[in-house]
Amino acid sequence: MFSKCFSAFTDGMAAVPAVVEADVGNGLPSFEMVGLLSSEVREARERVRIALKNSGYFFPPKKITINISPAGLRKEGNFFDLPIALAVLCAFGHIKPESFAQTLIVGELSLEGTIKRVDGILPLVCMAKASGFKRCIVPMENVNEACVIDGIEVYGVCGLLEAAGFMNEEIEILPAKPEISERFEETRDKYGDLSDIRGQKNVIRGISIAVCGMHNVIMLGPPGCGKSMIARRIPSIMPGLTFEESIEISEVYSVAGLLDSERFLITQRPFRAPHHTVTATALTGGGSNPKPGEVSLANHGILFLDELAEYNPAVIEVLREPLEEKKVTISRLKGTYTFPANFMLVGALNPCKCGYYPDRNRCSCSQREIKRYLGRLSRPVTDRIDIFLTTKPVGIDELVSNRSGIDEQSPKPAGIEKSSRREPDDISSEKLREITEEVLSVQKKRFEYEGISYNSQMTPSMIEKYAVPDEKGQLILKKAFEKYGFSARAYHKIIKVARTIADMDGSSLIKEMHILEALSYHSMNAMGVEI
């Protein structure tokens, strides 16, 4: 007898529907599986046979053939154990064939007949909903992860008998209901607050600009001055995730196998900080069955590379594509895989090998050593960094700390104040996040028909359209170019940052002061001596 049921598998980030067919016929007793299967799928044969036996099903000596289509695509993963077992049971007449209609089934079997979790359930359920399936049967361990998708019924099953019983409507299982809103509530205030950082006004201002336009940023400073403390708090000034973003992120984590029944939906902005011993594959993803790497796990969030100069230059080099394309493409013989990689790069770096330059009381590195140390940053990556920041040495901080009170009452330059609506001295994360949200919405509106969302993504032609400095601004820009001889790329970087600063200032025009501040974050020579 013949039967068929529906399943699916992941191919990179893409979910692909599959049909599992089973045929039981006369002939020499055997269990054959066809359909371009990888060895892990092929091994399902033993698991299914023994799981069926251990679940108490009688297995008459017949010729059993399993086919998984589409035959043209190589199938990987552990998705097919449960659909194969159910299809076989159906072919033997233990399950009614009608019950398979509009039902997507995935799951791995253990030998004793229990059902174990699979990776990448989220994209599968998304695909199922999009393809018009009515319900999904998934391992109980995956059910939380799977049920966040609205508009499709998700049933979690623990064992083979339970699954068969459910198909025959002998056992009643309620569709799982998500508790997402709670999740989103919980994650607020988990990042820490930027107001915890003392005396690094410069860095925080720069970070705020970076977040507002999603500019990549590098922080330069001695060890222990709070670079990573600041980095870890960056998500706190980014707007909360929308549900769609959350699903997008969770899909990647699902495919990477990083979700479980406790943590089934990513509701926090990702903050990934791979150690400097990370391999290129771990960073961008890969493997024979490609899995997302750190850059994809940082999608919609922060990729923080501490001690940037310590990374293998070849590893840093692979960041080029994701920084440019906002995605990672991995080519394999069997096809091309694409993972999202829309992250903000935050790098931290000591100014020299010992870390204390320009504090000559502690640093005795020669100018050449310093140059060489900073020179380890690969050009293609520094080219994609819009903002360079330097932390302030702590010693000097102490000297001026008793004056910090002055700022509050200090007069603001008129003319400047007129256009700026906000109090910049307040650096609590909440205030900064409000600014970010506003500036991001301005950009969203601006780029509505351009297919981008941030100032940092502007192409040269968009820059000409949306980011033209006023007359004074152009003059000062010209002056800077005469003095420093910038490249065209540098020009675009400066203008993009100036656009963001102007947006933060609520100014539709890019004025002289916006250009000037943008110039101060630009750096060829990271120590800023030649700016």
Next chain:
Amino acid sequence: MINNERLWYLWLSSIEGIGAVKTERLMEAFKYGERIYRADEKELMEKGGISAKDAVSINNSSNKEYFKKHVIEVLRKCAYSEAEYICRTDDIYPEILKNIYDAPFGLFFKGRLPAPDRPSVAIVGARECSSYGRAAADYLARGLAVKGIQIISGMARGIDSVAHEAALNAGGDTFAVMGCGIDICYPAAEIELYERIRINGGIISEYPPGVRASAVSFPMRNRIISGLCDVVIVVEAREKSGSLITADLALEQGKEVMAVPGRITDRLSFGCNELIKNGAVPVTDISDVERVLESLITGKALVTREMTYSKNKANSVMRGEREAGGTVMSGKTEAGETVMSGKSEAGETVMSGKKDAIGTCITEKYITGEAEKNKSGEVDKNKFGLESYEKIVYDRLCLKPKHVEEISSEAGIRYQDTKSILMKLTLYGIADQVARDYYVRC
């Protein structure tokens, strides 16, 4: 055609163990180099008053092969690398150098030698210097070079290079005394600077072409640096560093030593502060150096390059201070107000004098910048514009690098606005960013 006598000096000085002092003694005794060449050991010892060991080594070198290798070959290399060789008997040998103990008998040089009728100042300091040291060296070398004072240093990394470079950038003359062969650029990465110095001044060394730098050659070189100048300025020096050796040598040679004071906590300033404690003149200003030069030099014209009026200004600065000093002295017996007014007057004179003398080119630069703006149709003469704030920010700047945050809180201007204004001042060349977010006035 090369002066015959030079050959013999070159030959003598190439012999191991025969330094400048012995060479001089021998030449005095024998009058002609060739007589030394032909003299036997006994004669050398008796007449020249040298040890038997030295006499033997001279005799061992009195042969054609040695002469060819150490004299003819060296001169050939000199010609090849466009270097010249002179010795003490030559007219152009710097008079100032002759007076020092152990003065080199011969000198190799490329380009020129320091002009004897103009003052020379040596600027030396640490290789691994701080941004403060850099800024100070740059400021001093630039300011002095503009006034036609020749800047002498050792072309080492750090302070030395900054001083050379600043002098060149100001269009002045600068001279590098090398601790290695005249044809070797050490450090090799500074070849561009080496060439610029050769063209706008000179490279000087007592070592013949091909001699590598050694641990001994640098202290030896230092005595020539101090010997060639009128004043030595030490910019940054750690305790017991090479720059302090130069200062010691300078004192022995009777030169004035000046030092740039630093913070007491900075190790790089320990040496300088120690020098000041021991009597070196602290330098915080170009006019400090001018004052010392003026007191030292009577024969040399202090100002040669710049318009004469700046000399007058400089004089008026000094007069102003002298006056002030006088008033204060007399003020002791008179009312305190007089003291105050006297001081402030003098202070103003000093300030304005300095500004005029040093700041002329700078303000001109700024003004032309403004003029450009006006030409291009800039009509925004908004009285609430940035301009007045630029002045406030500029007034907060000094020679010591200050962090933007510090300037911002002192000036009472929003952080990011201060940053923008400083950037603008930098673009117009009246402020400088010496390290990231640290600014000085130019």
